[in-house]
Amino acid sequence: MSQAYSIIYDSASYDLANGMAKDLGLGLDGMVEIIRTAFKDGEFKLRFSNEVKADEAVLVMRMYPNVNDNVVALMFALSKLKGMGKSIRVVLPYLAYARQDKEFLSGEVASIYVIGDMMAHYGVKELITIDVHSHDILGRLGVRVTNLSASSMLSEYLNNSGGLSNPLVISPDEGSIERSRVFAEYIGTDYAYLKKHRDRATGEITTDEKELDVKGREAIIFDDMIATGGTIANAAKMAKSNGATKVLAVCTHALLIDGASDKLKDAGVDSIIASNTISNSFAVIDVSALISKALQRDA
Ligand code: R5P
Numbered sequence: 001m002s003q004a005y006s007i008i009y010d011s012a013s014y015d016l017a018n019g020m021a022k023d024l025g026l027g028l029d030g031m032v033e034i035i036r037t038a039f040k041d042g043e044f045k046l047r048f049s050n051e052v053k054a055d056e057a058v059l060v061m062r063m064y065p066n067v068n069d070n071v072v073a074l075m076f077a078l079s080k081l082k083g084m085g086k087s088i089r090v091v092l093p094y095l096a097y098a099r100q101d102k103e104f105l106s107g108e109v110a111s112i113y114v115i116g117d118m119m120a121h122y123g124v125k126e127l128i129t130i131d132v133h134s135h136d137i138l139g140r141l142g143v144r145v146t147n148l149s150a151s152s153m154l155s156e157y158l159n160n161s162g163g164l165s166n167p168l169v170i171s172p173d174e175g176s177i178e179r180s181r182v183f184a185e186y187i188g189t190d191y192a193y194l195k196k197h198r199d200r201a202t203g204e205i206t207t208d209e210k211e212l213d214v215k216g217r218e219a220i221i222f223d224d225m226i227a228t229g230g231t232i233a234n235a236a237k238m239a240k241s242n243g244a245t246k247v248l249a250v251c252t253h254a255l256l257i258d259g260a261s262d263k264l265k266d267a268g269v270d271s272i273i274a275s276n277t278i279s280n281s282f283a284v285i286d287v288s289a290l291i292s293k294a295l296q297r298d299a
Contacts, residue, residue: 007024019292090143130291151186233267
């Protein structure tokens with residue numbers, strides 16, 4: 001049977017690829033694994049496990065961890081697909097380097113546009129991603145971007161899990177105000193936001209003190225990602241000192257670098273709730289269905 005799509009994936013993204021293949025009704029020969037063989041000098045080579053049969057190739061890759069190796073693997077795989085003359089869609093549920101979208105300090109490289117240029121060079125028809133860090137980059141990447149959101153699924157999970165009597169959604173910085181506003185709407189409650197500052201040289205995070213209307217309420221701190229946990233830890237401490245009964249840290253991308261989950265626990269976070277754009281033990285929702293729906297809409 002001919003397949004509408006071939007899904008190309010690496011081993012770290014098997015579960016997402018498999019979920020998508022099931023949703024799209026693809027058989028086993030609709031899935032192609034990218035096998036990496038590493039050499040002692042740090043180089044690796046890629047091999048596609050079987051033939052890419054469909055004209056429409058969908059390459060899915062979790063970019064974290066091992067971001068830089070994954071960027072190279074992405075480039076190699078795209079080169080191969082372009083050589084085969086495929087129509088290429090790339091699914092990067094977590095778009096790494098999206099935070100480096102400016103020359104913040106003089107002389108820096110706005111890395112995300114280099115990633116965009118690379119995809120454009122290999123003729124990528126569409127990039128599908130989820131809760132991209134900055135909407136400013138959409139339309140400027142050189143490839144068409146479909147930016148999906150896991151917010152509605154995360155809010156459904158919270159609404160169905162019970163235990164929330166009068167929550168307040170808190171955006172831990174100004175960058176997440178809009179997504180927190182929408183999330184609060186899904187939850188059916190109000191929201192507040194904090195002002196965060198990051199020292200561009202040291203990376204140190206400080207958050208302005210603010211009175212929050214969270215006394216006797218559950219605080220839902222909502223952000224696109226948890227990396228080191230510093231941003232949410234500051235917000236959690238503030239929610240606690242303002243009388244929150246419970247603190248939930250909710251995000252799409254749980255990178256949870258260097259003991260971030262312990263840092264959050266120490267700051268008063270009761271639970272972390274995340275999606276599986278990055279493999280992590282706090283994932284409660286599976287984004288593969290979201291991606292399949294976007295592909296089906298476009299078919
Ligand atoms: C940046 O503004 C993002 O939205 C997140 O707030 C940030 O990346 C989280 O990083 P960390 O967990 O290291 O504070």
